[in-house]
Amino acid sequence: HDAATPPPADTKWYARRDVIGRVAGGAFLPLAVSLGRVPGTDGFCAVIHDITRWKRAEETAEKARAHAEAANLQKSTFLSEVASEIRDPVDAMIGFADLIGSESLGPVGNERYLEYLDDIKRSGHQVIDLVTILHDLAKVESGRMELNFEAVSLAEIVSEVTAVMAPKANRQRVIVRTHLPSSVPPVVGDHDTIRQITTNLVANSIRSTPAGGQLIVSIKYEVETGVSLRFRDSGVGMRQDEIESALRAPGAGQVSSGAESGRLGLPLTKALAEANRAELSIASTPGEGTLVEVRFPPARVLLD
Incomplete structure (x- = not known):
């Protein structure tokens, strides 16, 4: 078909293929060829487009994607290595603090020193928690975390976690309630x-809720949306920019007030949910x- 004469508007197009053409000078040229049948005749027409610009744009985008993936892998590897290097000396510090506190080699001599040892151990465990979160986050981001997908009862997990976290909630004077209907089916996870x-989410809610407040953990199933795991607290709350910051990186979200592990915990929790x-x-x-909601889509719900 003559390039200067466009094909009829009602042309029936059958196929489009990307091919390589050669110009008069011998150089190669990426082309898109569309083949159609001219209505009312037995003839066919072909429209050929030079797609050099599109191909260059694709190559640029692919290089940028590969560069970003390499940078992300390098960052994750670095975080994992740093976490491993920090863990051993901190474990040793905690161990020596335990040994000194036991006074097995002789009395410490002053009660204040024993209090300082408790501070050392508490701080050491906080560092270990941070290191663990960094290590897990690096594994998720690099795709190295191994997951075993099976039928999971959210009701059982919520019951176990809230029982374990009850002493912490009692110390904070936060009431923890659950709503776990037996009709909610298990999920694949x-x-x-x-x-x-x-x-992570129960701990964050307890941490951000003042004394006398409450946390309600519930599960719900809807045919259209799947199974939802919800954490609703009466805590200090956050602005939208604080939510975005808390999910993106260690930031200023009130949900993690006073606890560095909480700041890192939300990005990790989001990554684990997506995994x-x-x-x-x-x-x-x-x-x-x-209100924090973790929603498992219908495709991840196991129905009888």
Whole structure:
């Protein structure tokens, strides 16, 4: 078909292929060829487009993607190595603090020193928690975390986690309630990481809720949306920019007030949810509380 004469508007197009053409000088040229049948005749027409610009744009985008993936892998590897290097000396510090506190080699001599040892151990365990989160986050980002997908009962996990966290909630004077209907079906996921997600979110809610407040952990099933795991607290709440910051990186979200592990815990929790093919969302109002929802889509729900 003459390039100067466009094909009829009602031409029926059958195929489009990307091919390599050769110009008069011998150089190669990427082309897109569309083949169609001219209506009312037995003839066919072909339209050929020079797609050099599109191919160059694709190559540029592919190089940028590969560069970003390499940079992300390098960052994850670095975080994992740093976490491993920090863990051993901190473990040793905690061990020596335990040994001194036991006074097995002789009395410490002053009660204040024993209090300082408790401070050392407490701080050491906080560092270990941070290192563990960094290590896990690096594994998730680099795709090296092994997951065992199976049928998981969210009700059982919530019951276990809230029982373990009860002493912490009691110390904070936060009431923890659960709503776990037996009609909610299990989901397909990794038991250990879903338990970690639940633990992180319960701990964050307790941490951000003032004395006398409450946390309600519930599960719900809807045919259209799947199974939801919800954490609703009456804590200090967050602005939208604080939510975005808390999910993106260690930031200023009130949900992690006073605890560095909480700041890192939300990005890790979001990454673990996505690794389980679930979606984490946060809705919050300053002064009124926060609702965190982990939703497993219908494709991840096991029905009888």
